Amino acid sequence: GAFLRSTVQAWVPGASGLGQGNFNAGAAPVALVIWIIRSLGAPAWLAVRIWRLLLLLVGAWGIRRYLGALFGRRLSVQARVLATAFWVCNPYVIVAGSTTPILLPYALLPWTMLAFLHATRSPRTWRWPALFGLAFFAQSGLNAGVVPFFQLLALPGHLVFARWAEGRSWSDLWRVVRRCAVACIAVSLYWILPSFLAAGTGAGIAQGTEKPIDVARTSSYAETARLLGNWPLYGRAGSRLFLGGYTVYLTAAVVVIATFLVPLAVGLGLWRSRARERLLVVGLLAAGLPVMVGLFPPDDRYPAGSLLLRIFEGVPATLAFRTTNKVGAVVVLAETIGLVLAWRAWQHRANRGRRRVRALGLAMASLLLVAISAPMWNGNLYPLGYDVPDTWRDAARDLDATGSDARVFVLPGGSGGNYRWGMRSPDDLFPSLLERPVAVRSTVVGRGDPAGNLLSAVDIAVGQGRAGERGISTAARYLGADQVLVRNDLLTEEIGGPPPARVMDQADGDEGLHLDRTYGRPGTDTIPGASGRPTLEERSSDPDDAAVPPLAVYDVDAPIDPVRLADESSQVLVVGDGEALVPLADEGIVDGRQPVRLVGDLDVDDLREALRRGGRFVLTDTNRRRAWEINRTMNATSPTLRAGEDIDAGSGSTTTRWPDEPDDQSVSELSGGYLIGADPPDFGLQPAGRASDAFDGDPTTAWMTGRFGTGPGDSIWIDLPKAQLIEHVTITVAETEPAAVTAVRVRVGSKQVIEAVEPGVPLEVGIQPGVADRVEVTVLEQSDGFNPVGISEISVEGITVRNVTRTPTTLTDLAAELDGADLQRLAAMPLDVVLDRAQGVVDDVGDDEEATLDRRFSLPDPRTMSFEADLAAGEVDPAVLAAALAGDAGCERVAVLDGDWVRARITSTPDEIADGTLHLEGCDPLDLTAGDHDLVA
Structure with a gap:
């Protein structure tokens, strides 16, 4: 019922649960049928099989009717049976058609083309265009109607056939096309319009998922001719095959040969037959096959592939069509007609021979059909099936039983429904298991998506152990959640996620959460790298994770409704994004009750209203x-980029808000006019080990690369503001174990030298002095090991480069457009500056992006401010710490602001110091002018 309701809504919860445009609005016919099947008592697994069987029966009936109309009395019983069997058991319908968005339009394509065929033969009537529109309507708009639109490529072949084989006039044919288009739009507008409105959401998600080039790596003409080439068939994650049940098409010699015999038979049919339907087969293949091949080969595309790539790059919304394999139904239709032609040619020859020859032909055709449909007979027709544990069913039942309309906040986030108990899916299980809405972070988000930005920020803070005492509960209130579900059975080890114990510890320590109930035996499916009930050895090797339950539900204190009124005078206007939520909760600035607005979403008129x-x-x-x-x-990110660097260089969409507006972002700025760059690491982006760390004069930081032995060939360089004489270059390789850099090439201008290096030992490079504006160092060799390697320091004539993070200038830019009373209101409103050093996991200093807090921030007007800071105990001089423990904390120099020292004292109690966190308060007020300020701490 919930699925049916969502299909007629333009705005739906989406993968995150926080809402997105509905590009599946056309699923209403599907939802209605599924609802009827389930209402009759069919369990989910049986409903899926009944649904698929119904579609195949509809498709079988349709292809029989279509071929009967096309060939008339020339279609023999044997040809009709052969074509029908091929339509419902070919490799394309088994592999690609395992999903409803493809199988449903596939089953209805024969009916659609049947109506169009009759329409071309009776161009004066509206009857057949109307039936064409109804058939198109029934294909539904799942996935924004990509497959139904793809299947319209069957029309050019039919138009050519009608014009030159059946002698129809162009004026009649264009009349038919116009009427069919009107009928389609009239009955399908209910999903076409929402899909159009959701084009931005869909394009953002498409940009962050499969890349068109990657999708096309398997779609060669050979693979598409045998009706395969769909990329998941060839993919795997480690040893796990994406579609293991279908790999018989790649590994079984008999099956592989059989699938190649199909296009061979089609070719023979076109050669031996003289029927006019040959023109239709050629027309269908000419329109469908090049599109199905798409961008293959990626490095040397065919003309059609190059055209498709230009369209994808020029019109982002067309990325929804990047999986060009979805046009396969048009190619299957062509091959089906071609097989009929081949069978008629065979019958013509066999009728002149003996009955034994005809029987042999029938037997060979039957064996061919059995071979190409092997997954139907080896038990792998439905390769993706899961037994959901009782822990999940019980938790879902209890969560729904509360009767609450509030969301459930799920932690930790993930990249799909991948669990240690066996589920492997790009889609999570919440839509099919829970009636209540959820809020959960997914790595698949639209570019700059606000919901994805907020959920990613909170989830990362939890994953790193930085949620604090109020972070989770505060986030839950803003998300409209009254309960938090911690899932410790998620396969976090495969996605770089947190160990279960770290998440549970923070939930237990959040003062706004209270444990309601746990589900399952502690340790079951909670130990990374293991599944099921743990062995004694597994418990002893990971006691923390073995002690947590698979699922835990927490109640949120004083939850807030998803939709509520708030006091506008308590609003908090944040210059930044969702990442600010946890720090502001730590500081007590927000707790879930204050309305929060991001200044980047405001224009100057909005700001004036906010000031009032x-x-x-x-x-x-x-x-x-x-x-x-x-x-x-x-x-899972790059380091903080400079304003001009590529924000779309990762494998996913950026969650940075306003991605094309650097002034609204915190960006990296290098001192002295220098530019520093490095080759991207082979195993994905990472925030730590940025290139500038090799030029900062700090031997404890380093540029890192080369995981799993991939360092050789990676380069790092510095571009100088202008060419200068370079006589001295010193390189210090990072002390990494077991792998480390052992040889480098240094290039200064046109000169280069190769040097052997030793980790931790500065090496004066023996290169001739020369004038140059670039120095480049390339890793040539590294020792054995899987760990990252790197270079801690590259000293070029003693140059030290400071990497400053400039905060967003949004407020200052908007304030420049204010005057009079609005400026006075701005000056009267409190303004806090909250800065955090970019760190990684709490207990791992090796993944920190920044070693120091180095900031440039801008104020819209003069302010007198106080200073507070939180530090780890290890960051303070032991003598100062001892004095604080003795109750004799004095004012110490702790930071430099605009070139002057900032003094502060430790105000933590001895117990707080013992816990490892120190709180500092400034000794003097800070008088700051309007404009830019530099802080180093």
């Missing part, structure tokens, strides 16, 4: 300009 309502501003160093990876949940 009151509230406070918070300037942060969040909304960092980053490229993002799609297959990891933590350490």
Whole structure:
């Protein structure tokens, strides 16, 4: 019922649960049929099989009717049976047609073309165009109607056939086309319009999932001719095959040969037959086959592939059509007609021979059909099936039984429904298991999507152990959630996610959460790298994760409804993005009750209105300009980028808000006019080990690359503002184990030298002095090992480069357009500056992006401010720490602001110091002018 309701809504929860445009609005016919099947008592697994059987029966009936209309009395019983059997058991319908968005339009294509065929023969009537429109309507608009639109490529072949084989006039044919188009739009507008409105959402998601080039790597003419080439068939993650049940098409010699015999038979039929339907087969193949091949080969595309790539790059919304294999039904239709022609040619020859020859032909055709439909007979027709554990069923039942309309906030996030108990799917199980809405982070998000930005920020903070005492509960309130579900059975080890114990510890320590109930035996499916009930050895090797339950539900104190009214005078106007939520909760600025608005969403008129309502501003160093990876949940970004660097360089869409507006982002700025760059690592982006770390004069930081032995060939370079004499270059290789860089090539201008290097030992490069504006170092060799390797320092004439993170200038830019009373209101509103050093996991200093807090921020007007800071105990001089423990904390120099020292004292109690966290408060007020300020701490 919930699925049926969602199909007629233009706005749906989406993968994150926070809402998106509905590009599946056309699923209503599907939802209605499934609802009827389930209402009759069929369980989910049986409903799927009944549904697929119904579609195949509809398709079989349709192809019989279509071929009967096309060939008339020339279609023999044997040819009709052969074609019908081929239509429902060919490789394309088994592999690609295993999903409803493809199988449903596939089953209805014969009916659609039957109506069009009759329409070309009776061009004066509206009857057949109307039936064409109804058939198109029944194909539904699943996935924005991509497959139904693809299948319209069957029309050019039919038009050519009608014009030159059946003698129809162009004027009549264009009349038919216009009427069919009107009929389609009239009955399908209910899903076409929402899909159009959701084009931005769909394009953003498409940009962050499969790349057109990657999709096309398997779609050669040979593979598409045998009706395969769909990329998941050839993919795997480690040793796990994406579609293991269908790999018989790649590994069984008899099956492979049989699938190649089909296009061979079609070719023989076209050669031996003299029937006019040959023109239709050629027309269908000419329109469908090049599109199905798509961009293959990626590095040397055919003309049609080059044209498709230009369309994809020029019109982002067309990325929905990037999986060109979905046009396969048109090619199957062509091959079906071709097989009929081949069979008629065979019958013509066999009728002149003995009965034994005809029987042999029938037997060979039957064996061919059995071979090409092997998954139907070896038990792998439905390769994806899961037994959902009782822990999940019980938890879902209890969550739904509350009767609450509030969301359930799910932690940790993931890249799909991949669990240690066996489920492997790009889609999570919540839509089919829970009636209540959920909010959960998915790595598949639209470019700059607000929901994806917020959920990613909170999920990463939890994954790194930085959610604090209020982070999760505060986020839950803003998400309209009254319960938090912690799932410890998620396969986080495959996506760089957190260990279960880290998430549970933070949920237990959140002062706004209270444990309601746990589900399942502790340790079952909770130990990374293991599944099921743990062995004694597994428990002893990972006692923390073995002690947590598979699922835990927490109640949120004082939850907030998803839709509510808030006091506008308490609004918090944040310069930054969703990453600011956890730090602001730590500081007590927000707790879920105050309305939060991002200044980047405001124009100057919005700002004037906000100033009249009151509230406070918070300037942060969040909304960092980053490229993002799609297959990891933590350490899955580039370092903070410069304003001009490529924010779309990752495998996924960036979650940075306003991705094309660097002024609204925190960006990296290098001192002295230098430019530093490096080759991207082979195993995905990572925030730590940025290239500038090799030029910062700090031997404890380093540029890192070369995981799994991939370092050789990677380069790092510095471009100088202008050419200068370079006489001294010193290189210090990072001390990494077991693998480390052992040889490098250094290029200074046109000169180069190869040097053997030793980790941790500075090496003066023996290169002749020369004038150059670039120095480049390339890793040539590294020792054995899988760990990253790198270079800690490259000293070029003693140059030290400072990498400053400039915070968003959004508020200052908007304030420049204010005057009079609005400026006075701005000056009267409180303004906080909240800055956080970019770090990784709490207990792993090796994945920190920044070793120091180095910021440039801008104020819209003069302010007198106080100073507070939180530090780890290890970052403070032991003598200062001892004095604080003795109750004798004095004012110490802790930071440099605009070239002057900032003094502060430790105000933590001895117990707080013992816990490892120190709180500092400034000794003097800070008088700051309007404009830019530099802080180093």
